[in-house]
Amino acid sequence: MKLLILPGSIRKESYNLKLAALAAEHARQAGVEVDLVAPDDLRPIPLYNGDLEEAEGLPTAVKTLKQRFIAAQAIVLACPEYNSSITPLLKNTLDWVSRAETDDEPSLAAYQGKVAGLLSASPGGFGGMRGLVTVRSMLGNIGVIVVPTQLAIPKAYEAFDDQGALKEARQQKSLAGVVDEVIRVAKALAIKS
Numbered sequence: 244m245k246l247l248i249l250p251g252s253i254r255k256e257s258y259n260l261k262l263a264a265l266a267a268e269h270a271r272q273a274g275v276e277v278d279l280v281a282p283d284d285l286r287p288i289p290l291y292n293g294d295l296e297e298a299e300g301l302p303t304a305v306k307t308l309k310q311r312f313i314a315a316q317a318i319v320l321a322c323p324e325y326n327s328s329i330t331p332l333l334k335n336t337l338d339w340v341s342r343a344e345t346d347d348e349p350s351l352a353a354y355q356g357k358v359a360g361l362l363s364a365s366p367g368g369f370g371g372m373r374g375l376v377t378v379r380s381m382l383g384n385i386g387v388i389v390v391p392t393q394l395a396i397p398k399a400y401e402a403f404d405d406q407g408a409l410k411e412a413r414q415q416k417s418l419a420g421v422v423d424e425v426i427r428v429a430k431a432l433a434i435k436s
């Protein structure tokens with residue numbers, strides 16, 4: 244059982260990077276192997292362009308990340324919200340990873356049957372919850388089973404302490420709840436298949 248954790252921001256002080264790190268810490272404590280995607284893994288990914296793909300195939304950074312998706316049974320995404328929707332970084336990354344490298348590769352190989360959980364944090368009052376609606380809908384359409392439990396942290400500027408931990412016990416519990424639910428459902432599906 245491997246859990247891939249994908250942050251939707253590469254900003255140095257990103258709240259969502261902090262959430263991704265906390266999710267990784269909790270999953271490791273729960274005994275799960277974690278693959279935490281770092282900002283440096285995402286930075287080299289170019290803006291999707293069909294001409295580039297046709298000329299050169301998938302960029303190396305995309306190929307590497309796609310293999311990491313394929314190796315994982317479950318995913319946690321920490322998603323900032325831009326204008327009530329998914330960030331360009333996250334959408335672009337997920338779009339590239341959705342592309343097949345060969346004609347005989349099964350469609351959406353990186354996503355089909357994976358279990359995902361969603362987190363977000365924002366300075367706003369809704370905590371990025373409206374963006375999660377978009378992410379949930381998109382993932383559902385590409386074969387990902389997104390668990391209903393999710394966490395959106397409002398007023399993120401006051402939610403974390405200096406070590407990057409969530410100050411409120413209620414929010415710590417909710418984050419652990421999302422990660423635990425993803426692990427539980429992924430394990431249950433693995434037993435059945």
Ligand SMILES: Cc1cc2nc3c(=O)[nH]c(=O)nc-3n(C[C@H](O)[C@H](O)[C@H](O)COP(=O)(O)O)c2cc1C
Nearest residue numbers: 252254257258259323324325326327365366367371
């Ligand atoms: C283009 C843009 C649009 C944004 N739109 C929203 C929004 O709709 N809702 C919201 O809560 N925050 C919005 N924000 C603020 C982000 O939530 C904030 O920049 C946050 O820190 C981004 O996540 P990060 O800290 O993980 O980088 C927006 C920021 C940008 C740059």
